[in-house]
């Protein structure tokens with residue numbers, strides 16, 4: 001390999017940051033007391049120490065050796081050598097061209113010699129270790145002038161816990177610099193990491209996945225390992241990238257929460273005679289192909305009920321019936337709509353900063369799901385997420401439900417008293433859904449708790465200190481409620497640190513992706529339905545008053561109707577939906593509004609809206625069924641919902 005183009009960059013990163021990285025490394029080298037013209041310290045280990053070094057790094061050495069040999073084949077006769085070091089920069093193994101080895105001997109690029117920054121100043125191995133990142137050090141960027149004849153590219157090798165195990169390096173004569181060397185070294189280090197990861201767990205389910213089937217089994221495939229009970233263990237870089245989450249965040253996930261498929265179904269798939277590639281859908285909506293590898297010491301049936309601690313805690317705190325955890329990160333909700341992207345960007349800026357968040361949006365737009373995602377992406381993610389629906393709890397019970405009560409606080413109170421939801425959320429997030437429906441009498445109490453961060457249970461004189469992040473949601477116009485003296489202005493200002501409005505489904509530009517994602521979730525890992533173009537065109541025109549809830553129900557039914565056809569066509573849609581489409585097609589709700597007789601007095605607006613929302617929920621977002629159940633026209637339902 002020959003020197004091509006201008007003087008090479010010092011690192012794989014941008015020249016500006018590379019330069020400052022080199023400067024920083026030089027400063028560290030000076031601080032270690034090294035002299036630029038000093039003689040490099042060459043004190044190799046003795047035989048016994050060397051064999052101990054090999055023994056300590058046996059796993060790394062075993063997996064690295066074949067990769068080093070392949071790498072060496074790529075650079076043979078280029079006056080270079082391939083070097084493996086341990087996590088302290090001590091050379092464990094070296095392969096090289098004879099002519100260069102003689103030169104390398106001068107500076108002791110030999111097993112047992114340490115190339116840490118402390119010992120050799122700025123050099124690719126030591127600086128890659130110090131920075132925890134791939135690094136190229138060329139010629140006089142080396143701190144010691146004795147090393148100026150070298151050009152070196154090194155990449156750290158990480159284990160499955162993101163701990164550095166060692167460094168892979170290619171060092172050569174400075175004239176042999178080639179800009180592709182760094183890429184080769186990085187790829188080789190990644191290859192070693194992938195092999196170490198798949199070998200790391202004796203009892204695990206390993207999924208190899210990529211959005212392109214032909215990339216499975218290659219260096220760029222994603223690899224994720226799970227316990228036989230489905231709990232996330234670790235993943236390689238490509239998997240982190242594809243899943244869009246850092247390793248730390250993935251530890252609260254399961255196979256099911258990441259790939260939307262129960263592990264038991266994966267086991268069933270693997271039991272078939274010739275299991276083909278799986279087609280799974282990540283929560284980001286991206287479809288991936290996957291191959292599973294089971295390395296299990298016990299029968300899988302002994303594990304399938306294992307539930308990860310974090311997930312189970314969060315679930316019990318949220319509701320007595322464990323709900324499936326899905327779409328648990330803000331990233332997963334970002335499926336291409338610019339309004340959603342902007343909203344998520346805003347939220348990311350305030351997360352973890354003790355700013356109350358108020359989510360508004362029509363029914364079924366995903367307010368609760370968004371609140372859960374905010375919690376999961378926050379530093380409080382290991383705390384509880386406690387959701388309280390202020391509209392569904394009878395007014396008489398909200399107080400005890402929220403604040404808790406002492407034994408015998410009121411007739412019928414449980415013997416031992418009850419812990420209120422606010423205290424349950426301590427250290428985590430309190431989600432107050434339908435906050436607009438909170439009785440006025442309790443609003444003052446809630447405000448006091450939020451200001452003083454203390455809760456006094458009913459019937460008690462003792463206050464309990466609480467630390468909760470607050471997220472509220474409403475599909476009502478709180479300003480209008482304030483104007484009508486139904487909501488306290490001071491509470492409103494305490495709740496609206498950041499107000500975000502979820503767009504209605506009809507306003508979203510990513511409907512196609514959403515439909516595809518929901519169908520994939522519905523198929524639960526099996527081949528999923530597609531939607532015929534004319535149906536999709538109808539979907540784009542539909543008003544979707546029940547938003548996600550309605551779309552979900554419709555797709556579920558239509559997918560069943562489509563059966564083996566695997567394509568949802570018009571004849572698979574329920575009649576009342578087609579009627580609605582027809583009605584909307586002829587006269588959009590805005591126009592119909594004017595022409596329709598108003599069956600409800602404006603003073604009853606709120607009651608009417610609550611009734612409509614509840615009925616709509618009960619009918620899975622189906623407008624016709626809701627209108628029929630309430631004895632009003634479909635257009636009235638549309639109009640009432642749209643007014644909010």
Ligand SMILES: Nc1ncnc2c1ncn2[C@@H]1O[C@H](COP(=O)(O)OP(=O)(O)OP(=O)(O)O)[C@@H](O)[C@H]1O
Nearest residue numbers: 327333362363364365366367368369370475548549
């Ligand atoms: N982005 C999304 N992707 C997939 N499903 C979604 C999404 N947003 C919401 N859903 C689903 O739609 C349903 C309603 O969501 P959610 O309860 O969060 O809405 P909401 O706005 O809080 O509704 P309401 O105002 O009626 O309480 C849930 O089943 C949820 O899982």
